[in-house]
Amino acid sequence: MKYLKPWWSDGGGLLHLTILLSLAELRVDLDLDLYLLLPPRTLPGDELLLPGGPTSPAYALSPFPASGGWGRADQLHPKGRELDPAAPPEGQLLREVRALGVPFIPCTRVDAWLVHSVAAGDADGAHALLGAAAASSSGGVGAGVDGGSQAAPGGSGDPRADPSSPLAAGEEEKAPAEPTAQVSDAGRHATEENEVLRAVDHSFQHEENEQRASTQKERQLQQINQGENKIADKPAWELEKTTESSQERHQNGTDTSLSLEDLFQLLSSQPENPLEGISLGDTPPLAASINDGMNSSTHYNVNCSQAISQDVNLHEAMLLGPDNTFRRDPIARTSQPQEPFLQLNSITNPEQTLPGTNLTGFLPLFDNQMRNLTSQDLLYDLDINIFDEINLTSLATEGGFDPMLVSQLFEEPDSDSGLSLNSSYNSTSVAKSNSSLSLCEGAIGYSTNPEDLESLPRHDLEGAVGGYYPESSKLCHVGHRSNTNFHADLAFQHVLHNHTYHSSALESTSEPLSWPGESQKMSRYLNDTGRNLSRDERHAKALRIPFTVDEIVRMPVDSFNSMLSRHYLTDMQVSLIRDIRRRGKNKVAAQNCRKRKLDVILNLEDDVCNLQAKKETLNRERVQCHKAINMMKQKLHELYHDVFSRLRDDEGRPVNPNQYALQCSHDGSVLIVPKELVTSGHKKENQKGKRKSERRN
DNA sequence: TAATATTGTCATGAT
DNA sequence: CGATCATGACAATAT
Known part of the structure; x- marks a missing residue:
């Protein structure tokens, strides 16, 4: 059991933000939700550690092995206090969600259920969600657009309504702090985004909606701040208008997008609401729902790994309709990856992270985020870091394909580090860390x-x-395009x-997730x-290349060539794609080369150390x-002199060792031989030895 | 701010 | 012959 650090774990209201975003996306796009919320690289058996910031709870999500899916709510157990004892039990929005009367689903619960629902074949649930999304797109989900809350903003909802919730028992709620400051902060963020998005969404401007949207936003903001709980039934056109007027909303810093209450209301109002019967402590309905789904439709009878791909299909069916011109590659259809390819959206922009999660302080922030999540904006890349580039692209889009503009862009002095293949720089070391980086890096998708x-x-x-593959230049939606075949x-x-x-750098780039600030x-x-x-x-x-850099670089050559042939690309696009591929390959090669060189150096250093040690040993032995x-x-010298000291000649005089030498014969006898004879004998023996050796040769 | 490390890119040759 | 890899060299950037 390992703990996975969530990518949004920079604390603060991100947890709530995630909840709201997820709920918001349920309304519009299920696959977005999955992409957004599925914890990257989370496998059954893993324990997801949700953020435990100073104002947000953290939970551990355990798998639910009985149903093969993810954990039931009653298996959620608080972990946050282990990490941050000072963390309050739950935030304001969670309380508000709980107070809606629908089964409370914490963030991870939503994720788990979505995975479970779609993956395990909960066709009803998927249909309901799709229905909700379709209704949303057609304006039928207008109910609750106001963002009114059924719960008192102060947390009037009973957190103990759901006994199975880990949040329920005996947890105190933290009152919102400094709502004014939060609102102003959110407003500042909104202003910053608006300036950028104004250019980005230039083609989406509809002046006639601006006034209405502004009015709506003001009203909603007022409702939020005043804690109004009513849910207004809004007509379909209003929701659609809200969708279309995202740009105007950006400018005003407020929003008319659905609140989470509305989303819950929406989901609850569905006749075949997948949430029905699902409560935190009510396992059988969940299982029944899953079983029903499996029985009712084999289409959804997919395993968990297929869920995401299936979800993409649902999304396409919803968005494009039967007569769309969007063509899915049949090969891609059949080659759906069997393993979950988890991607994350850039939705968790660190710059938009605010520590506070109190209601009045957080909702504006959520409001800002929701602007980016409603309707077509939902598909936008929320990373304002790229808005400058997007802006250029937007200009190119609007004014056609301006070669001058493109050339200017290409000539820009900013030569940032070229490719980022990670995205699997999955961060850096993947091995330690990983790739498709988050925040759009290396995983730029395009909307259909x-x-x-x-x-x-x-x-x-x-x-x-x-x-x-028409894509909007404004999009940087990770993995939104159905490139699952390429994932395989x-x-x-x-x-x-x-x-x-195996370069660690490469691995890191391959990592689908990188913790902000970690690398x-x-x-x-x-x-x-x-x-x-x-x-x-x-x-x-x-140049509006409809592929991600990561795809272009990592794609097998066959797929690459077929890809180029399948799409109508200009020469400039093809040239750029090939350059990207070449540079990407070379970058990886350079990384490998350097790593290899470094290893060679290290090995040589080791060899040097070993040889030095060996040399010292030999010296000692010598x-x-x-x-x-x-x-x-x-x-020997002592023995020699001892022997000669005892020797006497015939006259009884000592033998001079300088004139005589001791010589051992073959039969073991010792002879006293004059040194002249010894030296001459040695010479003769040496000559004989030389002759023998010469004969042998 | 200088020194050093890291990284991306290009050119070139090898596979 | 084209694609890819390996690697030295250079430049930009980060530390």
């Missing part, structure tokens, strides 16, 4: 939203990108490249300028040998 298509000039669609390719490629050098590499992309796209990524955006030899010489 027909609204985006409508907003684009026709010649753009035909000339620049091709007719099959990526995985396969990753395996294939295992025989090559130095990350800081490089998320610098002070807020720029997080590499040069090639920006160029790709500028000294020992010298000592031993000297001792033996000394003993």
Whole structure:
């Protein structure tokens, strides 16, 4: 059981933000929700550690092995206090959600249920969600747009209504702190975003909606601040108008998007509401729901790993309709990856993170986020770090395909670190860390939203990108495009490249998740300028390349060529794609090369150390040998003199050792031989030995 | 601010 | 012959 650090774990209201965003996306786009909320690289058996910031609770999500899915709510157990004892039990919005009367679903519960529902075949649930989404797109979900809350903003909801909730028992609630400051802070964020998004959404401007949207926003903000709990039934056109007037909302810093209460209300009002019967402590309904789904539709009878892909299909069915021009590659259909390819949205912009989660302080922040999540904005990249580039692209979009503008972009002095393949710089070391980086890096997807298509000039669609994958330049939605076939390719490629050098840097880039601030590499992309796209990524955006840099680089050559042939790409696009691929490959090669060189250096250093140690050992042995030899010489010398001291010649006189020498014969006898004879004999023996050796040769 | 490390990119040759 | 890899060299950037 390991703990996974959530990517939004920079504390504060991110947990609540995630909840709200998830609920908001339920309304519009289920797959977005999954993409957004599925914890990256989370596997059954993992325990997800949700953020435990100073104002948000953290929970551990345990898998529910009985149903093969993710944990029931009653298996959620608080972990946050273990990490942060000072953390209050739950935030204001959670209390508000609980007070709605619908079964309370914490953030992780929503995630778990979504996975469970779709993956395990809860067709009803999926249909309900789709219905909600469809109704939303057609304006039928207008109910509750006001953002009114059924719960008292002060947390009047009974947190103990659901005994199974980990939040329920005996947890005190923290009162909102400094709502005014929170609101102003959120407003400042909204202003900053508005300035950027104004250019981005230039093509989406509808002046006639601005006034109404502004009025709505003001009203909603007022309701939020005053804690109004009523849910207004809004007509369909109003919701749609809200959707279309996202840009205007950005400008005003307020929003008319659905509140979480409305979303819950919406979900609860569905006749086949998948949430029915699902309570935190009510397991059988969940299981029944799953079983029903499996029985009612084999279409959803997919395993958990297929859920995401299936969800993409649902999304397409919802957004495009039967007569859309969007074409899915049949090969891609059949080659859906069997393993969950979890991606995350850039929705958790660190810059938008606020520590406070009190109601009045947080809702404006949520409001800001919701602006980016409603309708077509839901598909937008929320990372304002790239808005400058998007802006350029937007200009290109609006004014056609301006080569000058593109060339200017290409000539911009900012030569940020080129590619970012990670995205699997999955962070850095993946091995330690991982790839497709978050925050859009290396995983730039493109929307198939027909609204985006409508907003684009026709010649753009035909000339620049091709007719099959029209994407909005404003989009940086991770994994939104149905490139799941390529995900399999990526995985396969990753395996294939295992025989090559496994660069930690590469691994890190391959990591689908990078914790903000964790990697130095990350800081490089998320610098002070807020720029997080590499040069090639920006160029790709500028030229409206319908593929991510990561795809382009990692795709097998066959897939790459077929991809180029399948899409109508301009020469400039093809050239850029090939350059991106070449540079990406070379970057990886350079990383491998450096790693290899470093390893060689390290190995050489090790060899040097080993050889030095061996040399010292040999030196010591040599000294020992010298000592031993000297001792033996000394003993021999003493023995020699001892023998001669005892020898006497025929006349009884001592034998001079300088004139005679001792010589041992073959039969063991010792002879006293004059040294002249010994030396001459040695010479003769040496000559004989030489002759013998010469004969042998 | 200088020094150093890191990283991306290009050119080139090898596979 | 094209794609890819390996690597030295250079430049930009980060530390």
